[in-house]
Amino acid sequence: MPAVEETVERVKEIDVDKYKYGFSTDIESVKAPKGLNEDIVRFISAKKEEPEWMLEWRLEAYKRWRTMTEPTWAKVHYPKIDFEDLYYYAAPKSTEGPKSLDEVDPELLRTYEKLGIPLKEQEVLAGVQGAPKVAVDAVFDSVSVVTTFRDELAKAGVIFCSISEAVKDHPDLVKKYLGSVVPVTDNFYATLNSAVFSDGSFVYVPEGVRCPMELSTYFRINAENTGQFERTLIIADKGSYVSYLEGCTAPMRDENQLHAAVVELVALEDAEIKYSTVQNWYPGDAEGKGGVYNFVTKRGDCRGDRSKISWTQVETGSAITWKYPSCILRGHGSRGEFYSIAISNGYQQVDSGTKMIHLGRDTSSRIISKGIAAGFSDNTYRGLVSAHRRATNARNFTCCDSLLIGNRCGAHTVPYIEAKNASATFEHEATTSKISDDQLFYCLSRGLSEEEAVALIVNGFVRDVLQQLPMEFMAETQKLIGISLEGSVG
Amino acid sequence: MDLPVQQFRTEAEQELLDLFERSVDALPGDASIAAMRKAAIRTYAGLGLPHRRVEAWKYTDLRGALDNVPPLLAELDVQVGESELEAAIGKACLGLPAYRVVVAAGEFRGDLSDIGALRDDGVEVVSLAQMLESPADWLTASLEDAAGCGDDVVIALNTALMTAGVALRLPEGLTLQKPIQLIHLDMIGASGSIFTRNVVVAEKGASATLIESFGTLGAKELQRNAVTTVSLAEKSAIHHVKLQREAIETIHLNVWAANVGTEARYNAFQLSAGAALSRNQVYVRFDGEDGATDISGATLARGRQHCDTTLVVEHNVPSCESRELFKLVLDDEARGVFQGKIVVKQDAQKTDGKQMSQALLLSETAEFDSKPELEIYADDVVCGHGATSGQIDEDLLFYLRARGLPEDQARALLIQAFVGEAFEALDDEAIGDALTIVAAEWLGTPLE
Numbered sequence: 001m002p003a004v005e006e007t008v009e010r011v012k013e014i015d016v017d018k019y020k021y022g023f024s025t026d027i028e029s030v031k032a033p034k035g036l037n038e039d040i041v042r043f044i045s046a047k048k049e050e051p052e053w054m055l056e057w058r059l060e061a062y063k064r065w066r067t068m069t070e071p072t073w074a075k076v077h078y079p080k081i082d083f084e085d086l087y088y089y090a091a092p093k094s095t096e097g098p099k100s101l102d103e104v105d106p107e108l109l110r111t112y113e114k115l116g117i118p119l120k121e122q123e124v125l126a127g128v129q130g131a132p133k134v135a136v137d138a139v140f141d142s143v144s145v146v147t148t149f150r151d152e153l154a155k156a157g158v159i160f161c162s163i164s165e166a167v168k169d170h171p172d173l174v175k176k177y178l179g180s181v182v183p184v185t186d187n188f189y190a191t192l193n194s195a196v197f198s199d200g201s202f203v204y205v206p207e208g209v210r211c212p213m214e215l216s217t218y219f220r221i222n223a224e225n226t227g228q229f230e231r232t233l234i235i236a237d238k239g240s241y242v243s244y245l246e247g248c249t250a251p252m253r254d255e256n257q258l259h260a261a262v263v264e265l266v267a268l269e270d271a272e273i274k275y276s277t278v279q280n281w282y283p284g285d286a287e288g289k290g291g292v293y294n295f296v297t298k299r300g301d302c303r304g305d306r307s308k309i310s311w312t313q314v315e316t317g318s319a320i321t322w323k324y325p326s327c328i329l330r331g332h333g334s335r336g337e338f339y340s341i342a343i344s345n346g347y348q349q350v351d352s353g354t355k356m357i358h359l360g361r362d363t364s365s366r367i368i369s370k371g372i373a374a375g376f377s378d379n380t381y382r383g384l385v386s387a388h389r390r391a392t393n394a395r396n397f398t399c400c401d402s403l404l405i406g407n408r409c410g411a412h413t414v415p416y417i418e419a420k421n422a423s424a425t426f427e428h429e430a431t432t433s434k435i436s437d438d439q440l441f442y443c444l445s446r447g448l449s450e451e452e453a454v455a456l457i458v459n460g461f462v463r464d465v466l467q468q469l470p471m472e473f474m475a476e477t478q479k480l481i482g483i484s485l486e487g488s489v490g
Numbered sequence: 491m492d493l494p495v496q497q498f499r500t501e502a503e504q505e506l507l508d509l510f511e512r513s514v515d516a517l518p519g520d521a522s523i524a525a526m527r528k529a530a531i532r533t534y535a536g537l538g539l540p541h542r543r544v545e546a547w548k549y550t551d552l553r554g555a556l557d558n559v560p561p562l563l564a565e566l567d568v569q570v571g572e573s574e575l576e577a578a579i580g581k582a583c584l585g586l587p588a589y590r591v592v593v594a595a596g597e598f599r600g601d602l603s604d605i606g607a608l609r610d611d612g613v614e615v616v617s618l619a620q621m622l623e624s625p626a627d628w629l630t631a632s633l634e635d636a637a638g639c640g641d642d643v644v645i646a647l648n649t650a651l652m653t654a655g656v657a658l659r660l661p662e663g664l665t666l667q668k669p670i671q672l673i674h675l676d677m678i679g680a681s682g683s684i685f686t687r688n689v690v691v692a693e694k695g696a697s698a699t700l701i702e703s704f705g706t707l708g709a710k711e712l713q714r715n716a717v718t719t720v721s722l723a724e725k726s727a728i729h730h731v732k733l734q735r736e737a738i739e740t741i742h743l744n745v746w747a748a749n750v751g752t753e754a755r756y757n758a759f760q761l762s763a764g765a766a767l768s769r770n771q772v773y774v775r776f777d778g779e780d781g782a783t784d785i786s787g788a789t790l791a792r793g794r795q796h797c798d799t800t801l802v803v804e805h806n807v808p809s810c811e812s813r814e815l816f817k818l819v820l821d822d823e824a825r826g827v828f829q830g831k832i833v834v835k836q837d838a839q840k841t842d843g844k845q846m847s848q849a850l851l852l853s854e855t856a857e858f859d860s861k862p863e864l865e866i867y868a869d870d871v872v873c874g875h876g877a878t879s880g881q882i883d884e885d886l887l888f889y890l891r892a893r894g895l896p897e898d899q900a901r902a903l904l905i906q907a908f909v910g911e912a913f914e915a916l917d918d919e920a921i922g923d924a925l926t927i928v929a930a931e932w933l934g935t936p937l938e
Contacts, residue, residue, distance in 0.1 A: 404869035407836065413864040419879040422851035431874040432866050
């Protein structure tokens with residue numbers, strides 16, 4: 001099987017250093033003063049040259065946030081975050097002013113080059129030959145640095161820009177859809193994000209258009225003590241299709257960094273959105289020091305009939321992950337999918353899963369979740385599948401498997417299944433096991449080292465999910481899986 | 491933002507405290523028991539009644555369901571004859587050859603119980619109320635162990651207010667040939683609360699079957715809280731069977747807590763068909779290696795019944811095996827809840843845990859909520875759970891009708907087959923047959 005050989009080779013290629021994106025870029029940045037108050041919200045809004053209504057929206061969220069308390073129900077433990085000890089806005093100084101690739105600070109470009117993200121339009125993703133073009137929106141700390149392929153996309157009628165530009169240039173669309181999937185009051189972190197979000201991507205695919213290329217955003221936290229609060233809004237109008245990728249990394253730092261994003265997807269009639277994430281935030285060092293707190297609210301609304309939203313995520317980074325990409329299946333015949341690989345090592349804690357909320361007739365959903373825990377980590381799958389009274393013929397299939405590597409880690413499964421409709425057919429299965437000794441022995445006897453064998457078996461274990469990733473990312477992900485498992489054997 | 495927590499109490503929450511205050515002096519027990527009761531009521535006072543925001547009670551809002559608390563029921567002069575017993579728990583179950591023990595209207599009924607026969611066959615058996623006055627060590631140990639279930643409000647209230655029940659001890663090596671049938675009854679026209687506690691201790695190598703049947707003599711408004719603790723020493727085995735056919739207005743709270751020793755086996759089976767709201771909690775904890783448990787059951791609910799089954803299986807030691815299979819048939823506006831949690835601690839290597847819950851929804855308005863949970867800290871384990879929910883398979887129905895069966899018969903047959911799978915867990919054929927008859931009666935298709 002060629003894939004197997006390839007995997008083994010890739011595992012071999014991996015550098016010895018555990019987290020290869022851990023460098024930091026020395027770049028001058030403009031920061032808002034530490035702490036959070038109304039002035040900071042006004043400061044961010046002014047920096048973004050936002051209209052009055054946007055500022056009002058933020059202030060409303062801020063007031064609301066002040067009355068809320070942090071959620072504690074997730075199976076994660078961390079010292080209380082001091083929200084007054086964070087910078088809520090940091091931007092590379094050089095990005096102020098007109099934006100074109102030539103004017104971007106070369107230091108920044110080098111950073112992205114190092115990360116393997118093509119910002120020049122003639123380039124394609126590193127290491128993949130013959131790959132199709134990918135449009136990239138690069139977000140560095142609090143601002144979008146550059147968005148590529150805009151002209152080509154504009155020809156097709158697709159709007160792809162940073163959210164702050166969208167607020168200025170497409171206020172009607174933003175007003176109509178922002179906060180319509182994840183309301184301002186949704187949860188502690190979503191509300192905080194609503195108040196202080198700095199940048200993120202905005203995508204609008206008009207009726208009947210199949211987006212001509214993959215869109216992607218690459219998030220990078222660089223500045224110290226800075227929270228990143230990005231906001232992504234993707235709207236697929238009737239009969240359109242878009243595939244979107246998200247990648248993220250951060251430098252190695254001793255203190256914990258906060259990342260609280262909100263992603264909203266809206267799919268109208270017959271539209272399809274495919275959202276893929278490769279999350280590779282800094283997970284902290286071997287003693288569990290530092291790392292990113294990833295508290296993210298992601299939700300898709302299948303608003304139109306026969307619409308489809310599919311989430312694919314590969315989670316290997318972050319000290320703490322608290323993330324439940326969900327689908328609201330409102331349109332009749334709509335479909336939601338969730339494919340996830342969550343890998344935790346060291347002292348990482350992952351509490352992730354999905355929600356499939358069946359509201360419309362003949363809606364269907366599918367959940368495939370693979371959790372892999374190694375080291376001292378805890379890996380929890382938490383998911384909800386619910387069918388409301390009117391969700392006739394709703395169907396769900398859930399399969400969540402966990403793999404434990406080593407005996408100091410934990411894997412947990414907490415599914416909630418709520419069927420309020422007799423014709424709803426729900427199936428849920430979950431298993432937890434360790435890599436079987438037989439499989440390992442077989443690989444070893446074929447001359448693989450123990451680490452290679454583990455990477456190979458794990459790749460087989462997560463195959464169902466990997467298949468859902470866009471081609472360009474599959475190769476990268478296979479490498480990632482090898483990286484996060486390093487040091488977990490023996 | 492540390493706002494002071496304001497102590498809100500609903501009427502029922504306060505009435506439970508008042509009920510304790512009023513009855514405390516009359517409750518059975520020596521000073522050590524009195525202290526235990528006081529500690530338990532304090533635990534309850536701190537927690538209040540569980541509601542939807544309490545994770546373990548997410549789908550059963552007990553605080554919302556209790557409007558008030560009727561007084562403690564303790565009536566010795568309740569006429570209970572064979573015909574009453576038969577009406578209460580059904581002919582099939584009453585007809586099982588068994589040692590009979592009756593607790594009616596909150597009182598242990600020695601006159602109706604085969605205490606003599608049990609003692610002759612070597613079982614140490616005492617009425618709980620009597621035993622509390624001078625508790626044996628094994629009773630105290632068992633009560634204290636249950637008190638360790640920290641935040642379980644049902645157990646706390648039971649410890650505070652328990653009035654009747656039996657304490658059973660099976661000496662080393664004793665194998666009882668007949669099951670013990672413990673019959674819990676209410677009282678005709680009564681409006682009251684009953685708190686019963688049974689303690690079962692199986693010494694090394696002992697084995698027995700205990701059937702707990704809950705039936706009604708026609709209570710008007712009953713709140714039942716029944717707790718049974720089972721301690722299984724090395725190589726002992728207890729088969730614990732429950733039949734619940736309470737009156738339709740009843741609120742039925744039940745806990746079985748078992749500690750399973752080395753190479754011991756605890757099998758539980760629960761058939762729930764009665765009560766307006768029932769919550770069945772089964773806690774199994776493995777204390778010794780190579781233990782095994784099988785917890786199965788069937789829930790039959792219609793009208794506006796609410797039936798909740800919550801299991802927690804704790805694997806603390808290596809090489810234990812647990813199996814769970816629950817089947818729910820839900821009609822009308824009934825709501826079925828299944829929560830099953832398997833916890834595998836770090837040392838519990840070679841654990842083998844499997845769990846399955848399946849619901850059959852017969853009407854558009856029935857509801858099934860399920861939370862099968864795995865919490866695993868050991869790597870060399872095989873654990874799995876499954877949950878399904880759906881309606882009758884139209885293809886199967888068509889097949890049967892094509893074979894000439896009328897639709898309602900075909901339907902009944904499919905439902906029976908669905909439930910029947912759970913009954914296969916019952917080793918004792920006679921008990922299996924008796925419970926199958928109860929299920930068939932519920933389905934309206936008495937067996938020929």
